[in-house]
Amino acid sequence: MKNIFRNPEKSIAAKLIIAIGLVMIIVTFLFWYAIRSKQKQDIMSIALKYGISFMDFAKRSTHSSMLNREREEIQQTLENLSTPVGVEKVTIFNHDGNIKYSSSVEDVGKSIDKTTLACLGCHPKPEESPALLSEPRQWNVYKNQEGFTALRIVSVIPNESSCYTARCHAHAKDQEILGFVEADLSLAILDEALLKQGLALSAYVILFVLAVSTFLGIIIYKIVSKPVQVLVNGMDKVAGGDLNHSVPIKSTDEMGVLAKTFNSMIHDLKAASDQREKWTQMLEKEIAKKTEEIQTTHNNLMQTEKLASLGRMAAGVAHEINNPLTGVVTFAHLLKKRFPADSTEAEDLNVIIEQSDRCSKIIKNLLTFARATPSDKGEVSIHDLLNRTVFMVKNQEKFHHIKFNMNLEDSHPVVYGDATQFQQIFLNMFINAVDAMNGRGNITVATRKVQEDSKNFIEIEFTDEGCGISEENMPKLFEPFFTTKPVGKGTGLGLSVSHGIVKHLGGHLKVKSTYGKGTSFFVRLPMSE
Amino acid sequence: MVKARVFLLDYRCLNELTMKKILVIDDEAIVRSSCERTLKPEGYDIKSVSSGKEGVELLEKESFSLVLLDLKMPDMDGVEVLNKIKATWPETKVVMITGYSTVDTAVQALRLGAFNFVEKPFTPDMLISAVKEVFGESDDNSEHITK
Numbered sequence: 001m002k003n004i005f006r007n008p009e010k011s012i013a014a015k016l017i018i019a020i021g022l023v024m025i026i027v028t029f030l031f032w033y034a035i036r037s038k039q040k041q042d043i044m045s046i047a048l049k050y051g052i053s054f055m056d057f058a059k060r061s062t063h064s065s066m067l068n069r070e071r072e073e074i075q076q077t078l079e080n081l082s083t084p085v086g087v088e089k090v091t092i093f094n095h096d097g098n099i100k101y102s103s104s105v106e107d108v109g110k111s112i113d114k115t116t117l118a119c120l121g122c123h124p125k126p127e128e129s130p131a132l133l134s135e136p137r138q139w140n141v142y143k144n145q146e147g148f149t150a151l152r153i154v155s156v157i158p159n160e161s162s163c164y165t166a167r168c169h170a171h172a173k174d175q176e177i178l179g180f181v182e183a184d185l186s187l188a189i190l191d192e193a194l195l196k197q198g199l200a201l202s203a204y205v206i207l208f209v210l211a212v213s214t215f216l217g218i219i220i221y222k223i224v225s226k227p228v229q230v231l232v233n234g235m236d237k238v239a240g241g242d243l244n245h246s247v248p249i250k251s252t253d254e255m256g257v258l259a260k261t262f263n264s265m266i267h268d269l270k271a272a273s274d275q276r277e278k279w280t281q282m283l284e285k286e287i288a289k290k291t292e293e294i295q296t297t298h299n300n301l302m303q304t305e306k307l308a309s310l311g312r313m314a315a316g317v318a319h320e321i322n323n324p325l326t327g328v329v330t331f332a333h334l335l336k337k338r339f340p341a342d343s344t345e346a347e348d349l350n351v352i353i354e355q356s357d358r359c360s361k362i363i364k365n366l367l368t369f370a371r372a373t374p375s376d377k378g379e380v381s382i383h384d385l386l387n388r389t390v391f392m393v394k395n396q397e398k399f400h401h402i403k404f405n406m407n408l409e410d411s412h413p414v415v416y417g418d419a420t421q422f423q424q425i426f427l428n429m430f431i432n433a434v435d436a437m438n439g440r441g442n443i444t445v446a447t448r449k450v451q452e453d454s455k456n457f458i459e460i461e462f463t464d465e466g467c468g469i470s471e472e473n474m475p476k477l478f479e480p481f482f483t484t485k486p487v488g489k490g491t492g493l494g495l496s497v498s499h500g501i502v503k504h505l506g507g508h509l510k511v512k513s514t515y516g517k518g519t520s521f522f523v524r525l526p527m528s529e
Numbered sequence: 530m531v532k533a534r535v536f537l538l539d540y541r542c543l544n545e546l547t548m549k550k551i552l553v554i555d556d557e558a559i560v561r562s563s564c565e566r567t568l569k570p571e572g573y574d575i576k577s578v579s580s581g582k583e584g585v586e587l588l589e590k591e592s593f594s595l596v597l598l599d600l601k602m603p604d605m606d607g608v609e610v611l612n613k614i615k616a617t618w619p620e621t622k623v624v625m626i627t628g629y630s631t632v633d634t635a636v637q638a639l640r641l642g643a644f645n646f647v648e649k650p651f652t653p654d655m656l657i658s659a660v661k662e663v664f665g666e667s668d669d670n671s672e673h674i675t676k
Contacts, residue, residue: 319601319628325650327559333653334566353652360650 013225017217024212028205036198043190047151048139051185055155057081058090058181062101067166071101078103088150088184092157093118095177118154118182141187148188155181227255231262243270306479318363325363329356379528380419382458383408386445389426399430401439407446413458415525421501422525428494429462429521435485436466436519449527456527457507463520469513477511498523549664550592553577554584554610555599555626560649564597567653568660581605585613593621595663597647600627600638608638615642622663626651 009015058081065073078090082103091102097112097119112118119126122136144150157179164173171178227249234247243266249259336349386408393399415422433443444463449456469477476482478499495509502509506526513519551573553564561577568575576593578584582605584596596614600607611623625638625646638646647659 322628322649323557323560326557327563329650329652330563330567330656356650 011225012228013217013220016220016224017213020216021209021213024209028209032201032205035201039197040194043187043194044141044151047185047187047190048153051139051151051153051183052155054087054185055153055181055183058183059155059157062092062181067162074101075105075108079105086186086189088144088186089182090184091182092179093182094179100179112182117152118180121154144184144186146186146188148186149191151185151187153183153185155183157181223253223255227251227259231255231259234259234262234266238266238269243273321359321363325356325359329353329360332356377416377418379414380417380422382413382415382422382447382460382525384412385419385422386426386447386460389423389430390445393427393430398434398439401441402434402437403442405442405444407444409447409449411449413447413449414528415458415505416528417501417505417525425498425501425523426460426462428498429523432494432521433462433464433466433519436464436468438466441465450524452524456529457524458527460523460525461520462523463518465518468515468517468519469511470515474511474513478509549594550574550576551595551597551660552584552587552593553597554579554581554602554607555597556580556602557599560599560626563653564656567656571657571660573660581607581610584610588614588618588621592618595644595660596621596623597660598623598625598643600625608641611638611641611643624659624663 007014058078061077061081062074065077074092078092078101081087081090087103089103089107091099091104091107091112093099093112097114099107099110099112102108114126117137117140121138121140122132123130124133125131138155139151139153142150142152156177159171159173159175159178163178164171164175230249231247234245237245246263246266247259249256251259332349332352336346336353339345339349386406390404390406394402394404430443437443442465444461446461446463448459448461450459451457473482473484478496482496499509502523502525507524510522510524511519512522549572551564551568553561553575555561555564555577556579558579561579565575565577576587576591578587581602584598585605588596596610598607598610598614602610607625611625614621614623622644623638623642625643626649627646628649644663645659647656
């Protein structure tokens with residue numbers, strides 16, 4: 001409520017209260033003024049009635065004394081008449097203004113003031129002419145010496161038969177006016193009553209205005225200001241981004257309708273915002289997915305390109321080296337023939353021949369990597385080949401402490417390709433496994449059929465219990481010449497060659513590894529229909 | 530002069546009968562000399578040239594029983610030379626010399642009529658056994674060497 005009047009120009013309620021208050025004050029003041037005027041008027045007319053009746057009473061009281069010229073009696077009566085509260089003075093004077101009797105004895109014999117009602121009531125200019133006013137005034141109101149309102153009434157004592165026929169014959173028959181009775185009546189009591197009434201009325205009016213203003217204020221505050229404030233707060237919250245906010249106005253009036261509309265608008269806004277958020281998220285996800293796809297494709301391309309260029313280079317180098325190597329081998333052989341078989345020279349030449357042979361093998365490996373090997377393609381039974389390869393390696397010294405667990409699935413999957421190449425892959429897997437396990441442990445070979453893009457694949461799993469592959473080495477795993485084996489032990493071509501072969505056949509090679517626990521390679525090859 | 534010609538003719542006949550003439554076409558001098566040094570002591574008459582073009586020119590002048598032909602050469606490709614030889618001198622046998630990478634092509638060459646192929650790097654024994662096979666000579670060592 002205090003907030004309303006802190007900045008009245010910013011509050012509808014304050015403006016309404018001030019406007020209604022002002023109108024009420026003006027209207028009630030007008031009413032108050034009208035009532036006061038009416039009260040005064042009524043009281044004055046009552047006072048006048050009583051005054052006139054008092055004048056009659058005074059005239060009647062003195063009537064007989066007048067007829068009998070009992071002057072003392074008249075004086076006494078006037079004095080008696082002025083005793084009640086409110087009667088200040090009663091005077092009788094003749095048409096010439098000479099005071100004959102008065103309740104104030106000291107006034108007897110004096111002339112009346114010619115500027116008072118006694119003269120001016122009938123004669124507008126009593127000193128200049130006896131002209132009469134068309135409507136004579138009998139009374140006037142003035143402030144007496146104590147400052148109270150006083151009523152002065154002047155009443156004509158007309159000539160009548162009893163007057164000019166009376167014993168004393170004091171008045172002629174043709175004399176119209178014998179004299180005047182003048183009474184000064186104090187209205188102090190009425191003044192007091194009026195004042196009290198006025199005060200009471202003012203108090204009532206003020207109370208009324210206050211009560212009505214308060215009541216109106218409360219009503220306006222409840223009906224207008226508070227809901228508006230709630231609405232404004234709600235809008236502030238919504239503007240601040242809180243779309244879950246709803247305005248708690250339940251009334252059925254315009255405010256209620258406004259709040260309801262506002263709430264439904266926020267609801268719609270929230271729905272739209274949620275939708276937008278959802279779209280944005282979807283879009284972001286889609287973009288991330290596409291970016292990843294692009295990245296993967298890019299990486300694959302890079303890898304392929306790298307492998308291809310490396311292959312080309314290797315092939316070129318290998319081919320070039322073959323020529324000088326032919327020379328070395330031929331001439332070593334020719335030279336060897338000149339020495340006896342058990343001579344040192346023959347042995348030395350054997351070293352040259354063996355090492356040349358080694359070079360030749362390295363070149364062959366390189367060329368395999370470049371996929372230039374002649375391939376003898378056909379239907380290959382994967383299980384037979386796996387069993388043969390395992391049987392073959394079991395006899396090698398390297399595999400003497402290795403236990404093979406074969407979990408081959410029941411059917412006999414057949415893959416179209418070169419058996420030698422497949423065997424090369426399997427051998428690679430076994431050699432890597434043995435090296436990772438330092439020659440001791442279990443190698444698990446498992447096969448299973450899987451579906452990928454509605455194509456049938458045979459998945460061959462090679463799991464070892466070796467040292468695993470560290471995270472930093474993972475991305476480099478299929479890179480040619482990448483090896484963790486000691487110098488001279490591995491060429492770093494095994495996995496990249498395997499990868500190349502599998503890819504070439506439309507399959508893929510994946511790896512899962514826990515560092516320190518072991519590695520699983522998964523070779524997927526497309527099955528022959 | 531006439532005598533001399535007769536002698537010459539005789540010598541040629543003798544040569545053709547006893548000395549098997551072999552032409553080596555290879556752009557690599559070391560391969561050529563390897564062939565020469567390996568086959569000469571075995572009693573073969575060896576000539577060598579460094580390109581297909583020279584080879585064809587020489588073949589037009591002389592006849593050879595066997596051509597050892599490199600598959601990959603700068604000016605005229607081995608397969609091209611092979612085609613030419615098969616078309617012009619059908620009785621001349623051809624053994625292709627090939628690097629490992631071109632074995633596919635060598636197989637193709639066999640289909641085109643080459644007698645055999647030898648992979649580089651070859652040992653003298655491998656070469657001798659391949660040549661002997663051409664001339665239908667059995668060799669004690671040949672079996673274990675070629676296989």
